[in-house]
Amino acid sequence: MARAGPGQGAEDRAAQADLHRRPHARLRAGRRALGLTHGPDPLNVRQPPPVFWAGAVAFLSLGLLALAVGYGWLGPDVDRGADFCETTDGLVRQPVNTFSNLGFVAAGLLIAWRAGSPGGLGTGTMARHPGLATAYSCVVVLLGPASMAMHATESEVGGHLDMASMYLIAAFAFAYAAMRRWGRGPGFLVALFVGVIVLCELVGLYDATVPVVTYAGNVAFAVFLVAALALERRVARAGEVVLDTRWAWAAVAVIAVAFAVWNTAKTGSSWCDPDSLYQGHAVWHLLGAVSAWCLYRLYVSERPAAAPVTVHVAAVWVAGDRAAQRGAAEAKLVEELGLSGVARLCPRCGSASHGRPQALGAADAVHVSIAYAEGLALVAWSDQPVGVDVERDLPGRDAGDYGDLPAWTRAEALLKTSGEGLSRDPGDPPDLWSAPLDLPAGWAGAVACAVEAEVSWRPGAPAGPPRPATPRTGR
Known part of the structure; x- marks a missing residue:
């Protein structure tokens, strides 16, 4: 416990000692003393912090994944994700590639924790719409279990979950940038978010192999991420807000390195060792989590560019x-x-x-x-x-x-x-x-x-x- 500071009298120390005595009754009495008798009682409308929601999403999604893997709910192994080098005969088909996705869970929880801490939402759009920070943290958390579903089972359903989680993060980044670029509200973001996911799913139906990125869905993911960063640049150049673009450059640099490593991690490459604890695709997951964190730091760096x-x-x-x-x-x-x-x-x-x-x-x-x-x-x-x-x-x-x-x-x-x-x-x-x-x-x-x-x-x-x-x- 911190010691009392200079100039703190006996009156203040007595107040501190009484700090937690009958808190509900005293808060209501204090509100009445200030004339704050209208509107809902804050004791009855207090919302859980962002980390509660992100933690709940992590607990439920990881729990369901464990059950799905154990009981085979995701279907048979069809070698979905077999291009990513690692292979075993165990219950979890690609253990290193699977558990490296916990980096996304950790990043999402870290984002939620910061969003709930003093000053953690910045002074821009996230501060005006704190629910968006919670939503982003939950999206980042979901990247982990969804990708784990594919690498743990190599099933067709697991592959669809993996791609869907990538669409979620790209759709959020694009919709959030577009909302601010054109001065719209959260309703616009939600509509655009859903529209981008639907469009990505339609692109993903093209089942031919695409050079370099393998799946057509990966092309849609990359296009919307690049478009999101382009819109962020337009937001910064419009002059109405100031963004710390160092975080944007950090997000781009990290994901670029991650993509380079991703390309070395494919089955048959000279860097591929199916039995090694080093798996390039696992590095892609960890660096992707770092990039998601950098993107959040870009969002909360926003501040008005007015006087x-x-x-x-x-x-x-x-x-x-x-x-x-x-x-x-x-x-x-x-x-x-x-x-x-x-x-x-x-x-x-x-x-x-x-x-x-x-x-x-x-x-x-x-x-x-x-x-x-x-x-x-x-x-x-x-x-x-x-x-x-x-x-x-x-x-x-x-x-x-x-x-x-x-x-x-x-x-x-x-x-x-x-x-x-x-x-x-x-x-x-x-x-x-x-x-x-x-x-x-x-x-x-x-x-x-x-x-x-x-x-x-x-x-x-x-x-x-x-x-x-x-x-x-x-x-």
Whole structure:
């Protein structure tokens, strides 16, 4: 458990100790205190995280596959996939090629875990439609068991499942890029996704051998992947959003290497050893999983290309106790933003006596943050999640195991931004944007935001010399 940080009083420690006491009743009481009595109770509509759905898909699909292989549900061995070198007489016909597909399951679960973590959806389309990230993670997971069905049984049905999973990933990549390229919604994506799968299935009916790629379905898969990347390039060049195209290049480079290895893995090639633990087709699977991860990182790198986000920070120099400083800070926010008031609501225990500040009566959606140290209060606001912190930086005072006071204020600002507070170890703060504040000697402060931002800093001026404080070591 993380130790209490500098400036944390007995009142805050008592609140932390009471954090989990009667959480449901306290949350509802906190909502009533803020006037949040309309709409559905969040306790009744809370959705499972993305990793729950991806995990469920993995569990069910792998379980069904195990049963299908054990009971022969997928039909007889017709040498489907026999071109990929490996062969045994066991229940699982191609063990290395089969189990290497667990890389897709791992990649899908990793994508789902990141999608459910703070900042894991980015600030673009995935953040506005988080269900798409969950859907993508499930599609990546399904690549594994579907391909395993072919390599484990070499059956005709297994071969169809293998191709169908490839159509799923290509269709998603193409439909997601097209949706953003032409400014459409998820309904458009779903319709196009289904249409691409149907078209790929029709192409796959051509049963003649195709040079290099063997199956006609592989041609359809490649065409839609290339088209998806071309559309991603158009999205980036349109100027409305910014994409970190390094992830696109990484996805392309990895899949290109994978395809080169795939071509060395065919039966009869000089690289083929049916009994070896090294199977080039297994490398194709593992690198394909890495490429799917890179594609997700491209998606969540999207951010608006409009004017940079601005974080406003104002200093309120005020003497008095914590209650006076808090009151002055809230009054400053009311004045600056035209609010009807500022309240608090802890998302974990429902208390209205602590937690993230809530701007009441704001004309537009706004996020606010408050911090205070002796003689000084800071307020910050932005249209993106924001956090601010300040501490008296006196000789002999540090943040204990967490370094100096500037490092501590940065960590606290980041934790306020993510909404985690001191429930997360300040030594491992979230990877978000932050900046130090230019304060007079004797104070250290920092501001953080969910996205890269410009700071509008209003330092003000002290009304008089600050009260002397007793140096101490923060522990």
